[in-house]
Amino acid sequence: MATVESRTRVHRLEPTPPADQVWSMLRTFFGRQKRRFLIAASALDLHPAQAGALMHMAPGTQLPMTELAQLLACDNSNVTGLVDRLEARGLVARQSFEQDRRVKHIVLTDEGVALRKQLLAQIGAPPPGLGRLSASEQRQLADLLGRALDGA
């Protein structure tokens, strides 16, 4: 935890107001997306944490429970109950991992894949504002964001 915090801290030589402005705008996007996410999760009868967990499970991948706990920034013990309920609802399954029998892999069931798809249909679509930029502006935006994301 403290390691992650200190890793994100950067000392800049000079203040960069444009970056602050960009970040402020991105946080506006973030706030809107968060509400959109909560509403979409509720509509699918998913607790926010459950919906968040599903979002971290790409179809076809095997996710160790410890890794899921790290992605959710919570304790391992929470994941047990979380997965219990998702499993009871038939959305995910536990798979034992023969190479290390302490580990259990979480995988989406077909039903889980379908529900995740519904969730993505509601929160995965770009907000209308992006569509008002021209195609070349959108490509420009993608390029800038891509470079800002690289190794960040």
Place this chain on the structure above:
Amino acid sequence: MATVESRTRVHRLEPTPPADQVWSMLRTFFGRQKRRFLIAASALDLHPAQAGALMHMAPGTQLPMTELAQLLACDNSNVTGLVDRLEARGLVARQSFEQDRRVKHIVLTDEGVALRKQLLAQIGAPPPGLGRLSASEQRQLADLLGRALDGA
């Protein structure tokens, strides 16, 4: 991981729409910011929902409880307990509203303002990746995002 994601979208008639690409990148930012938010809240002994509520309270503003519930995308009844605990900790206060005596306004206390500032210091700083763009690129990014946000 990314390989599985992209496998789900092989069937496309035209090259990846730039808006989808931009939105995908923004969602990557959101995911990282969400973890950053959870870690920062935990460090200040705030439950995620409590930290989220504080973020919606600008210092000096009076926020009706119903409005807070809408911002948090949750039921009014949840806000009662949430505010109870923030109030017990001395971070916010309830103010009766004389124009409509059904309404109660939530305001930050001085201590609440200070804690909110600490929270913002941890999640309000731009991620390091943005600093690697040149100043003119950052301004370009701010311009594009600003127009995408307008009226969205």
Place this chain on the structure above:
DNA sequence: TATTGTTATACTCTATAACTATA
């Protein structure tokens, strides 16, 4: 009658600690 905020209930999340089974 409708709305604001509260209470009551049941379920879920979250952190901590102790435990097991593996390594």
Place this chain on the structure above:
DNA sequence: TATAGTTATAGAGTATAACAATA
């Protein structure tokens, strides 16, 4: 000894329904 996952416990979030006070 260390790690992955579980269990137990206590405190907090969340949705629903019913309620009192006010509009």
